[in-house]
Structures are given as structure tokens and as C-alpha cells.
Amino acid sequence: MKQSFLFTKTRREAPADEQSKNAKLLIRAGYIHKEMAGVYSYLPLGLRVLNNIIEIIRKEMNTIGGEEVLLTTLQDPEIWKKSGRWDDKDIDIWFKTKLKNGGELGLGNTHEEEITALMTEQIASYKDLPQYIYQFQNKFRNESRAKSGIMRTREFIMKDLYSFSADAASHNEFYERASLAYEKIFAQVGIGTKTYRTIASGGSFSKYSHEFQTICETGEDIIYIDDKKRIAVNKEVYDDPEVYATTGIDKKVLRKERAVEVGNIFTLGTRYSDALGLIYKDMEGKNIPVFMGSYGIGPGRIMGTLVEVLSDEKGIVWPEAVAPFKVHLLALAGVDEDIRTYAQKLYEDMIKKGIEVLYDNRDVRAGEKFADSDLLGIPWRVIVGKDTLTSGNIEVVSRADGTTEKKTRAEVLAL
Ligand code: ATP
């Protein structure tokens, strides 16, 4: 893509009311647009990053047997009344809306109820189990604290997977597989070494759930890490002796860190299948409630976390796997037509090679191109200048560590 074609512009200042580092940088770089507090639009570069994260997650969900769907945003109060979660006293972050001819609807904040009700038409026998259903879908949550940029928003895409198993044993087996898939996802997006499977409070069925927490100064959670076991304990269960009795974690070795929850996995058991009548007939023809689990990840929260933990004083630093482009090609042409022609040809050849490249062909000062490039955070900066025409050298700079190498044209095309 040519940078002159991008409708977004970089800017020096973020909105005055924006507090978080991730939103400040992402807005300044033109990745997102702030609609209002806790509500952001994704612009072309931001959408490319978000979609790269989504693709990594999708691949892993498919690998563990997930089947993708797209459930509705509008929620039928009747099924939520059955599970006892329609009342604002039970879920305090509901957005609700009214129908013209009377009656209320909800905007989905999660989808256990809808998917469980839907599966009553699909699951009848033990032969129909297990099933793993997932989606990428907008959730709406009336969050009271929306100060963390795209890490905590009132409207956000969530990957939510729901598992339907015959019993606790087969559920547990899938739960561990899902947990491993999550670890692979966090490694691929570039936060693997900073992310810990974390024991947290359980919610509806089991005593504990597992969160995936990434060490981050601006995170909202406190976790205690066991470095040897590579596992952590959330503050909310830190003082519960059972955590240590059941896991063998030694409370004395734990080190405290601030962290952000990038994903979590829950054993739901029969909480929703009981409420909504999701039962199957076992081999003897007996009616058994389906055993469920739920598994969430926030792609937007991952994107915000990457900015929080990897950016530097100059701007964003994307890991290659999620970057909007692999290469930022800068033509330092000034009025020199030969440099421009060289860069244009290199750009076309890169595209032919399948290299994802953003070409800064704009007629602006070199200093401005460098500053914008630092802010945008694309992994490899490829610079075509005067020296390129005389020596054949092309400067390649790594955004992550600033190292500079002179490469030949052929080497650049092999990036
Ligand atoms: P939190 O504890 O941070 O409020 P949660 O426990 O309510 O999140 P879930 O409902 O399980 O989270 O959501 C699954 C995932 O969706 C979270 O792990 C997180 O990555 C993401 N997520 C949750 N709430 C938000 C939000 N308001 N904005 C962006 N992403 C979110």
C-alpha cells in the first residue's frame, strides 16, 4: 500500500482526555479513532493488526476442533431469565434496548445463554458430543471504568468458544487442550514470555477458573507468579489455602506483578445446560445434562497490551506476526526522480515477492518520514536514498532494536 493513499494521518497530539498509553499511541498513529469514552473504531492500519491477531486465534481454534459461527447481538430476555441473568442485579453491565411495539431486548455481553438454547436443537444423544463452537463477535458491556484505551471498552470483539462434553472427564481433557492452544496464541502474538496461566475465582461451577495474565505496568490485576512452575495466582484467590493444597504451589516463592487479563477459560459444568434444558441421552437412554466450558479472548485487548508492553518513547513496536505490514519502505527522494523511480520499482518487486509493504512515497521531509515510521512501528524499515543509487546499498533498520544493516536489492527482496 502507498502511504499517500492512506486516508489516516499521524498526529503529534492525542485527545486531551485520553489517559492510556495504548490509545494515545494508536490514535496518534492513525490506527484507531475514539468515538467516545470506551468506544473506538478501527481504521485501516488498526484493522490489519486486529485481523492478524484474529487469524492467529482462528487457526488455533480450528486446530483444536472448533467450528465457527456468528451468533446475534440482540438477545432474547426469555432465555436469560431462565438462567437468572437478565436482571441488572445479576449482571450489572447490561446494555438493554426496547422494541417499538413493546418489550425489551439485550445487547449480548456474553453468549452462554444463546448458544446453550441453540444447541438444544442440535444435541440429543451421546453421539452428538463433544462439540466445540466459537465465534468472533461484538460484545457490549456498560463498563464503569473505561480508562484503559482499547484494553477495556464498552463494545469489543471477543473470541468466545463454548465446549459441550458428555462428562467432566472429557471436558477436562478439552480444557487442557484449549489452555495449550491459548499458550500458543499468546506466544505467536508476541507476549508468550510475559503471559502466565493464572488461577482465579471460578464463577458459576468450579471453584477456580484460569486466566491468562500478561505482565503489564498498567494492568488492572495483581498476580503472584511461581517462576519455576510458570503459573500464577490471582490476588482474588491468593489468600485461599486450597489453592496451594490442590496445586502444590508454594506461596512463599511467589512474586507479585501487575498484569492484564488477555484471556480466560471457565468450567461451566451444567450451570447453563440445567437452566436451559440442554440434555442428551447416554448409551442406556438416560437423560444427562451436557457438561460445558467457555473460553474467551479479547483480540483488541491483546492489541492494546502489545502497545503497552512493547512500545518505546518514539512509538509503537509491532511483533512481525501482527504488524500491519512487514516492511516500511521509505523513499528519501526529495526532488530526485531517479530515487523515486528506484523505490517505485523496488516496491513493485516486493509486492510480486509477496512482501507486505507500506511505501512512504509522500513528498515530505526525511525527518518527518522517520518520525512517522517510528510511530507506526512496522518491523523493518527499508530506506532508499542517494547512497542507494551510487553504491547499490539499501539501509534496513529493525524497529525493535534499532540495528541497521546495509543490504543488496536481492537481500531486501528476500526479507
Ligand atoms: P475483566 O475481568 O477484564 O473485566 P472478564 O473476566 O469479564 O474481563 P470475559 O468476560 O471472560 O472477561 O471476557 C473474555 C476476554 O475478553 C477477556 O479475557 C478479555 O481479553 C476480553 N475482554 C473482556 N472485557 C473486555 C472489555 N471491556 N474490552 C475489551 N476486551 C475485553
Ligand code: MG
Ligand atoms: Mg476477569
